[in-house]
Amino acid sequence: MAEQKVEARFVGQSVKRLEDPRLLTGRGAFMDELRVSNMLHAAILRSPHAHARIRGVDTAEALKVPGVRAVLTGEDVRRMSRPFSMAVQIPVRYYSLAVDKARFVGEPVAVVIAKDRYVAEDAADLVQVDYEPLPPVVDIEKAMEPGAPLLHEELGSNIANHRLLRYGDVDRAFSEADRIVRGTYHFPKYSSTPLEGFAVIANFDPITGLMTIWSNFQGPFIMHPVVSMALGVPEHKLRFIVPADNGGGFGIKSSIYPYMTLIALAARKAGCPVKWIEDRKEHLLASSSGTDRVAVVEAAVKRDGTILGVRMKNMDGVGGYLRTPEPACLFRTTGNSVGAYRYQHLEIDAYAVMANKSPTGPNRGYGCQQLYFGIERLVDQIAKELNLDPAEVRFQNLIRKEEMPYLTPSGGLYDSGDYPEGLRKALEMIEYDKLRQEQRRARAEGRLFGIGLATVVDPSVTNMAYITVANEPEERARPDYNFKAGSGETAAVKIDPLGKVSVALNTTPEGQGHETIAAMIVADELGIPMDDVQVLAEMDTATRVWSITTGTYSSRFASVGTSAVATAARKVKEKILKIAAHELEATVEDLDMREGKVFVRGSPGKAIPLKRIAGIAHWNQARLPEGMEPGLHATTMFNFPTAKPPDQQDRVNSSNTYGFIAEAVAVEVDPETGEIQIKKYVTVHDCGTILNPMIVEGQVYGGVVHGLGGALYEEMAYDENGQYLAATFMDYLCPTAMESPKLEIGHVVSPSPLTVLGSKGCGESSSMTTPAVIANAVEDALAPLGISINELPLTPDKIWRWIRAARERAGRGGAG
Amino acid sequence: MKIEGAYTFEAPRERVWKVLLDPDTLQRCMPGCEKLEAIGPDQYEATLKIGVAAVKGTYMGKVAIADKEPPARYRLLVEGSGAPGWVKGEAVMELADQGDKTLVTMTADAQVGGLIAGVGQRLIGGVAKMMAGDFFKRLAEAAKFSGGAA
Numbered sequence: 004m005a006e007q008k009v010e011a012r013f014v015g016q017s018v019k020r021l022e023d024p025r026l027l028t029g030r031g032a033f034m035d036e037l038r039v040s041n042m043l044h045a046a047i048l049r050s051p052h053a054h055a056r057i058r059g060v061d062t063a064e065a066l067k068v069p070g071v072r073a074v075l076t077g078e079d080v081r082r083m084s085r086p087f088s089m090a091v092q093i094p095v096r097y098y099s100l101a102v103d104k105a106r107f108v109g110e111p112v113a114v115v116i117a118k119d120r121y122v123a124e125d126a127a128d129l130v131q132v133d134y135e136p137l138p139p140v141v142d143i144e145k146a147m148e149p150g151a152p153l154l155h156e157e158l159g160s161n162i163a164n165h166r167l168l169r170y171g172d173v174d175r176a177f178s179e180a181d182r183i184v185r186g187t188y189h190f191p192k193y194s195s196t197p198l199e200g201f202a203v204i205a206n207f208d209p210i211t212g213l214m215t216i217w218s219n220f221q222g223p224f225i226m227h228p229v230v231s232m233a234l235g236v237p238e239h240k241l242r243f244i245v246p247a248d249n250g251g252g253f254g255i256k257s258s259i260y261p262y263m264t265l266i267a268l269a270a271r272k273a274g275c276p277v278k279w280i281e282d283r284k285e286h287l288l289a290s291s292s293g294t295d296r297v298a299v300v301e302a303a304v305k306r307d308g309t310i311l312g313v314r315m316k317n318m319d320g321v322g323g324y325l326r327t328p329e330p331a332c333l334f335r336t337t338g339n340s341v342g343a344y345r346y347q348h349l350e351i352d353a354y355a356v357m358a359n360k361s362p363t364g365p366n367r368g369y370g371c372q373q374l375y376f377g378i379e380r381l382v383d384q385i386a387k388e389l390n391l392d393p394a395e396v397r398f399q400n401l402i403r404k405e406e407m408p409y410l411t412p413s414g415g416l417y418d419s420g421d422y423p424e425g426l427r428k429a430l431e432m433i434e435y436d437k438l439r440q441e442q443r444r445a446r447a448e449g450r451l452f453g454i455g456l457a458t459v460v461d462p463s464v465t466n467m468a469y470i471t472v473a474n475e476p477e478e479r480a481r482p483d484y485n486f487k488a489g490s491g492e493t494a495a496v497k498i499d500p501l502g503k504v505s506v507a508l509n510t511t512p513e514g515q516g517h518e519t520i521a522a523m524i525v526a527d528e529l530g531i532p533m534d535d536v537q538v539l540a541e542m543d544t545a546t547r548v549w550s551i552t553t554g555t556y557s558s559r560f561a562s563v564g565t566s567a568v569a570t571a572a573r574k575v576k577e578k579i580l581k582i583a584a585h586e587l588e589a590t591v592e593d594l595d596m597r598e599g600k601v602f603v604r605g606s607p608g609k610a611i612p613l614k615r616i617a618g619i620a621h622w623n624q625a626r627l628p629e630g631m632e633p634g635l636h637a638t639t640m641f642n643f644p645t646a647k648p649p650d651q652q653d654r655v656n657s658s659n660t661y662g663f664i665a666e667a668v669a670v671e672v673d674p675e676t677g678e679i680q681i682k683k684y685v686t687v688h689d690c691g692t693i694l695n696p697m698i699v700e701g702q703v704y705g706g707v708v709h710g711l712g713g714a715l716y717e718e719m720a721y722d723e724n725g726q727y728l729a730a731t732f733m734d735y736l737c738p739t740a741m742e743s744p745k746l747e748i749g750h751v752v753s754p755s756p757l758t759v760l761g762s763k764g765c766g767e768s769s770s771m772t773t774p775a776v777i778a779n780a781v782e783d784a785l786a787p788l789g790i791s792i793n794e795l796p797l798t799p800d801k802i803w804r805w806i807r808a809a810r811e812r813a814g815r816g817g818a819g
Numbered sequence: 820m821k822i823e824g825a826y827t828f829e830a831p832r833e834r835v836w837k838v839l840l841d842p843d844t845l846q847r848c849m850p851g852c853e854k855l856e857a858i859g860p861d862q863y864e865a866t867l868k869i870g871v872a873a874v875k876g877t878y879m880g881k882v883a884i885a886d887k888e889p890p891a892r893y894r895l896l897v898e899g900s901g902a903p904g905w906v907k908g909e910a911v912m913e914l915a916d917q918g919d920k921t922l923v924t925m926t927a928d929a930q931v932g933g934l935i936a937g938v939g940q941r942l943i944g945g946v947a948k949m950m951a952g953d954f955f956k957r958l959a960e961a962a963k964f965s966g967g968a969a
Contacts, residue, residue, distance in 0.1 A: 726933075726936035
């Protein structure tokens with residue numbers, strides 16, 4: 004980046020969030036508040052079967068209900084739209100509504116459009132669907148077996164995607180090993196449960212052909228062309244509007260686009276605007292979730308704990324359809340597959356498997372919690388089998404500071420970091436040696452006390468090229484192959500005639516405080532008070548400059564979003580300084596901005612207020628330097644030079660900035676109830692330059708509690724018939740403030756050389772480590788009983804059963 | 820979901836057998852049964868109004884009786900669907916003498932689907948047991964009554 008020294012007055016401070024006054028006083032404007040005239044309401048009828056052929060849909064009774072305008076069925080959807088495009092070319096047709104078969108409980112089967120939601124729901128009960136139930140398959144490994152019920156007969160199997168990725172010389176690593184350590188780990192299907200569920204309003208203007216869709220979509224805006232193609236509405240006639248207030252997304256709202264498409268079709272059929280607000284049951288049943296995975300992992304290790312190489316077989320359950328961006332859960336982590344470790348030889352056998360469950364997609368930490376549950380559990384297993392301390396094994400293998408920037412064998416370019424320092428800090432904060440002594444005392448008293456560690460790389464800002472790793476290199480080598488690569492984000496800054504500043508974001512924030520951070524950055528860059536900056540976060544694809552990668556996901560804002568904002572502000576500043584230089588008869592190099600003025604360095608008396616410069620740019624355009632365009636504004640699209648396509652060896656820099664997390668946790672397990680109590684939770688983060696410590700702290704807390712859900716409570720459970728068992732918050736347990744551990748948070752700061760401010764993403768945070776670190780701590784606690792933790796969530800009933808079984812084994816062993 | 824139960828009827832086996840298979844009595848005793856109409860030998864169309872927790876609704880379906888071994892054993896097949904989802908089940912009923920009383924043993928296996936499974940699964944076992952208990956209590960009363968009248 005060009006050196007441009009800015010005196011930071013706000014960046015780095017815990018500036019209070021600009022969003023909070025309106026949110027805390029109930030003045031936020033969410034989708035449900037939004038009304039369009041002549042708007043009707045939709046209720047969605049959903050399949051009660053996990054797998055069934057739809058022989059017919061009878062809407063006659065529903066249409067007789069007063070107030071019902073129309074019913075949209077599979078036939079309509081087949082006629083009016085095309086299947087969604089996918090990352091891989093397979094004969095799977097995924098529409099916004101079931102057209103031939105229902106493939107999961109909760110799949111939309113019909114949409115009733117009526118004058119209000121009450122009428123629509125009552126009428127939906129009267130739609131008669133003739134189902135022919137088919138045998139379902141729920142389990143990932145069973146779905147892979149030959150002879151398993153087929154979800155998509157044309158495909159001939161339930162495996163939607165398979166890639167074998169090999170880096171380095173894995174066979175040699177395994178032949179040189181002193182020991183092979185193995186584990187099989189089951190990662191559960193869970194979600195984010197944002198406060199606000201999905202919400203869509205669609206309006207089609209038959210005169211102009213313009214389809215406007217308001218929704219709480221969070222990006223990536225690659226879904227704009229995807230929806231355009233599905234609807235057959237050309238992209239300049241398709242307008243997405245996302246309100247500034249969005250009640251949480253965490254990746255889940257990336258997957259709202261099938262519903263945007265469905266409600267657009269409903270609006271077209273009804274001939275007027277249609278609104279659909281998802282209820283909580285629908286959200287838990289059929290919105291989206293993280294991907295469940297079975298991982299068979301093995302490591303080739305030396306006696307001293309050095310890892311030579313790793314083989315993993317990752318089997319992802321993607322639900323009834325391969326919904327874009329899946330199979331991305333398998334590949335989003337390609338560049339950081341080795342985690343924070345130095346081993347050079349790696350094999351990943353990756354499968355995306357369809358089964359009769361709801362489709363999956365991005366969920367905070369996408370791919371990382373699945374990956375690190377396997378790797379971090381295995382590292383502890385290595386320590387156990389070699390009789391080494393798990394901290395020692397990690398130090399032995401962590402990438403070192405002097406190796407940065409570090410190129411991983413799978414193509415990741417770790418931009419900065421000091422991983423050993425992060426782990427040292429975590430161990431120091433938790434007083435590791437003292438804690439191990441305490442553990443020895445606790446064990447002597449018969450208590451189940453355990454310590455867990457995890458050290459992981461926290462990737463941010465995906466390079467969309469990673470998804471093309473789902474295709475074979477031969478396919479990518481074809482001349483007609485459409486490569487995808489890049490990570491760009493846009494921002495616009497303008498100064499109006501009286502000198503006040505507006506910033507337009509396209510980052511579709513969902514509560515992370517983007518408005519605050521953008522205002523802090525622009526105020527710093529231009530040397531003005533934050534009050535003089537207004538940030539507009541409402542996104543509108545018709546009026547904003549945006550791109551495929553635009554949106555909130557993979558912790559983009561703190562890294563690429565802020566870089567776009569700072570760059571736009573700097574462009575405007577450049578113009579301000581040129582006008583000022585012209586006015587003050589000085590050179591640009593001698594000028595700087597502070598307190599709303601441009602002044603000559605060294606002679607602060609020689610100054611011109613920003614207001615006056617804005618006045619010249621707008622009111623007295625003739626006074627501008629020769630050849631200069633009037634006005635004061637700039638729009639940028641910031642991209643990373645590191646976001647390149649994969650090479651023929653499948654190496655790809657799947658993200659752009661890479662942070663680090665080290666965690667140390669102490670737990671105690673109650674042998675009588677199986678309850679896990681978190682005694683201490685230390686979490687150390689390196690997210691580069693910290694822009695607002697208060698917001699980072701909030702993200703760390705949120706990440707830990709989110710991960711805690713997956714570790715201890717949450718599971719989108721299905722029975723063996725594919726029936727969904729967790730459609731309410733009484734069945735799907737989310738941690739609340741009561742369950743949240745008190746955190747001790749530490750930081751290591753390794754600024755990124757790639758971002759304008761040195762910051763990296765931190766939004767996914769501990770959601771990727773908590774499941775692993777809790778599992779490690781619980782296994783350590785249960786070590787005296789010889790219990791291994793290979794699955795989540797660790798509910799008390801499971802722990803209790805394992806303890807009982809272990810005691811019975813021990814009892815039998817003693818008797819025999 | 821398996822439901823098992825045993826109920827003592829204060830009536831001789833032959834009479835209990837008749838009561839258990841009498842459509843009018845069945846309709847009166849079956850909780851929430853609004854209609855039970857014969858559509859063939861041992862085949863009925865039924866309308867049931869059942870609520871599990873917050874999921875209340877009407878189920879329309881079929882009831883069939885099979886493998887009759889009077890007065891000892893028969894199978895009851897039920898399937899129904901409605902707005903809250905679907906139910907499918909099979910029960911084996913066995914009658915045994917117990918002095919001058921009759922012991923009826925039920926071994927049932929039921930599947931539920933749709934919304935009812937998603938929100939009611941935790942409660943459904945309990946509800947089903949309660950409903951079965953209720954059903955048999957009413958049947959036992961009916962058997963006593965029909966005994967008195969005979």
